Amino acid sequence: MENKGIEFQVNVAAIDQKDFKWNTSINYSTNKNKLLSLSDKNFQLAAGYFDAGTTEEPIQQALARIQIGQPIGNFWGFKSVDIDENGYWIIEGKDGAAKPIAQQQADDKQIIGNGLPKHYLNFNNSLSYKNFDLNVTMRGAFGFQVLNSPRMFYAAPVMLTRGNLLTSAYDNIYGKRPLADDQSLNYLSYYIEDGDYWKIDNVTIGYSIPLKKVAIKGLRVYASGSNLVTFTKYTGVDPEVGVSGLTPGFDNRDRYPATTTFTLGASFTF
Template identity: 30%
Template sequence: SIEYFEIDTENLIVQDNQKIGTTAIDASAPYVNFGSVSNKGVDFLISYADESSSGLSYEASFNLSSYKNEVTALVNESPTAGYSGYRGGAVTRTQVGQPISSFYGRRVTGLDTNGRFTYAEVDGTPGITDGDRDFIGSPHPDFTWGLNLNLGYKNFDLSAFFNGSQGNDIYNYSKIYSDFPTFFNGNRSVRVLNAGTGIQPALSESISNSETQPNSFFVEDGSFIRLKTLQLGYTFDDAIIQKAGLSGLRIYVSGANLFTITDYDGLDPEVVGRGAQTIGVDEGIYPQARITTVGLNINF
């Protein structure tokens, strides 16, 4: 099946981080009527099930979803800044005509002889200015997908679920702490072993250098493929379990998040932001645990 959708959301309610005073360190941003957003896309689903003459049953279903997000109106008619960490400016920008929570900053072009970032001059004027900031990534994927597989043979059953995302970016804010830590002797990422080689920025004791300001160094491809769940089970014959006074007995072993294929350097590519203006911002989220379970289903 194929389904096309158009969803227009008006008076979207979000937290406005720009309304927090600089002295209100622990204050939460107030909720405001933000603006309007349009989502247009396609959902696709295909399923197949059959059983062979040998008793092997199998079923597969695949779904894919793709959408385009666009901000169509803002209450104050001006671009709105999103998440701002204490060691950098706002990393997202919401603007009419752009996807909500787009990443905004300077585009890194390389490293200079001192091991510092060099940036693209967007506005055409000499030197690095605020006008050189631009949209540097989007947290919205080209498409997301899921695949369900089920097999059954005699008393055995096997099920698996894969899911993935393709084409979305992640702002890896955690690299500010791992690659540019506050304390000089603090723990660092192994990436800093390449510092000064033309691959990684030079080390610095300063926490106020420009490297931690929003830029494309922190924007990474968030595409991934994950085996979300896998389960193998065995159901005992009635002739066996009825002797024990049972009406049903099944033993199974299952696993969750068994493997993930991704180029993302962070702990987990399935990033959940704080709100509508922090989509795709990884502040060092705790990764989804790999879980193995052995269980029994008993019916009396």
């Protein structure tokens, strides 16, 4: 595998006065990978690719294709382009023409997204004014897609006989009508969403109380909040999904979401 990218960080003392200080840092990284070979003198893979991951029961299709000349993380499935008047999917065939999903062929599948972010950005700020201090940490990832597995399973009326549904299960698809409930669940590009996000990851505010005349020289009290706000167009719970292994960008329907936490504390200087 070949990886090419850059990373840089800029640290700035924006304000450095006696009572007021502001330090800020920006970190940016980007990486592009390409699979060069799946064979060596001991092992030959004639096909030039293999499929990885699974959408789980009852769909049970491979998630990604690992292919020579392509990056890791490519989602591999049918590209949905419409639904017909009866609520059945219409997909794009290998020749680029639209066709009913009932006429699908294995070679109609194509790359429908990639789960590896192309860009990462971190923006950190530390401010202090006399005895007050404020720290704000923000970060984001951009240029990638997420397979919204909960939506794929639970936002289709097909699942009515298998358990609970999301309230969006009977929403119109492509502005037409709800999906027909007598077809199989399908792994389609319709459920691949842009995963770009920007998070206010942590905000901490503190106040230092000098206590030089007692055994404790200093006391700092603080309040902190983590995972406060996420800005994204992703319709799932959290676009920050796993990006390791061969199937990055898969939002597993059993994944426990990240939590928002608030902390009150105090630190002592002796």
